[in-house]
Amino acid sequence: MFTHLEAETSRALAAYLQEKYELTAPVVTEQPKDPAFGELALPAAFALAKQLRKAPKAIAEELAAGLRGVPGIAAVEVAGAGYLNLRFDRGAYAEGLLRGYERAGAPPAGKVIVEHTNINPNKAAHIGHLRNSVLGDTFVRMLRGAGRTVEIQNYIDNTGVQVADVVVGFRYLEKKSAEEVAALARAPKFDYYCWDLYARMSAYYTDNPEAIQWRRDTLHAIEHGEGELAALGHLVADAIVECHLTTMWRLGIAYDVLPRESEILHLAFWSTAFEQLKERKAVYLVEDGKNKGCWVMAAHHFRDHAGEEAGDDDAKVIVRSNGTVTYVGKDIAYQLWKFGLLGKDFHYRPLRTYPDGHVAWVAAPDEGDPAAPGFGGGTEVYNVIDSRQSYLQDVVVAGLRALGYEEQAERSVHFSYEMVALSPRTCVELGIPLSEEDKAKPYVEVSGRKGLGVKADDLIDKLIEKAKAEVDARHADKPADERLRVATQIATGALRYFLLKFTRNTVIAFDLQEALSFEGETGPYVQYAAVRARNILRKLEERGETLPDFAAALTGASLGRQLAAEEFWQLLLNASKSEKALKTALESGEPAQFARYAFTLAQAFNAFYHDFPILAEKDPEKRTFLLWLASYFHSQLERTLAILCIPAPDYM
């Protein structure tokens, strides 16, 4: 409703500008800082002052006339130095919300592909991976909330160095047979086991540099899919992927398809892309210098300031002198596939059916399942990858551009975010040893190689444990399994909100105490508001009453009477802005903005809840109105929480 009026206002003013001044300018609308100024503000007069050579205030007076007839607008005022402030017809606005209104405009066609998670399948997921997944998953839900079709991809680098290192660890460090590893992989917490092994193996390389040859041999075997080392690689990677899927599902995160590097190699995606790149002269063979014998992409493709004269040494190596392709090269091929530009496709088999019936598919080594849906072929692609990889993401986009896929390059978005580090205090708390150098830093970077970090499952367990204690203290009368379920929901809400409250380019210095907080700007705060709203409605039923048929019981006139009270109007207005909040958050690509809206919505409701004992209200019209407001808040809170994938518990 709010966005509808906003659009109508902009359209009316644009038409008026055209008619009166023959100007075609985009109309900017703002939400006034002070609610006393009204619901919408237009600073248009300021922008026109120079062109029309008149004082902004005088222009605003003229423009006001063009807005007076807009349906739903009750008043147009000129304020300040030349603002146009609009006031809505409160009764009509509420009636629009009550009776439902048509959402204007269909969402853009085409499939959006969002790639997120992408954890190397060689160790347990940690807090940094969670930020990626929660950010990606929430963004997906926001897009779907706005009506877009979205496909979620989780790329599995199952043939990389990291998997190889764990295989080396099993084979040479622990001297385990394939059967022994298989037994470990079937046991719980295989990902934890590998976490430690990977850290030990990394340390071993440092002390025994000659061991690097093991890595080379193993990597070669894995890449070529040959022998028992390759089989071991698959065994490890597949088992770890299962662990990751399970961990992520604890937070409600699921995937549509898991493309894998092994199939990208097997199906020779790269050679197809390589032919295209050579043909378009996007890459060339270096004859001399440090990159001699490599196929490289010239720096000017991906760096703004690099001139054509930038040398071979600045170029990005795509194919090594030994003929193997780098990760970026494969990534270019993969990005082409995402847009349906490669002319090749994976085979797929179902990997997992989630409890809600959703199926995640995975790239299959051979024929695959004919029932598989079509994947890839998107019109927009978002890659949720941390900001440290922006250089490589630039190269990928440059690859598309160099091939002439300008439009797809434009629609390739590196949805970047800053890393999650650990606050020194939290390191101490977790018993992580810190060097003197680390202690002086504002935060300590997590490192899988060093085995330094907070594992996702550990953190979730801790949150559940804490929430369980709170629930137990408050609801000792409820069944234990139910209390555990509620505690799990609270933990999920706390964690998802915590990871979302920071904007993407803020480094999170993870602080355990802060993350474990359920008060203030947190997920549980928002959940609590939803629970309270529901309690009012439930209490009503417990008293033998039924919820009124609001559409019949409330009219524009009665709504107008009640909304004459400023506080009621502000509450309703606030509650009605979820669509607006979603729109601006999507435009800026910041899930944090939408999370923040959820918080302000909960704040508004909590104030309302405190100030107006609804069930005790004596005046019938007011009571009906308050009930409607409460149920409207309730539905808005639940809708908002649903998009954030924060569960709404039955009680707290």
Place this chain on the structure above:
RNA sequence: GGGACCGUAGCUCAGCUGGAUAGAGCAUCUGCCUUCUAAGCAGAGGGUCGCAGGUUCGAGUCCUGCCGGUCCUACCA
């Protein structure tokens, strides 16, 4: 050396494409449970928006320089 990001209250962070009196949470202090659950509400204190210039009706927001911090800049991923 080159590129990118960050610097806002004691702490952690918001501040949408430049707009009206710079916000929130935490922490500190003071009130509020006989009421639809206090995981809550109300209030107080707390600011040279790193520094200096510039652009204009208007700058936390844009430009330049400086100071401080971080990341990237592999024939690793």
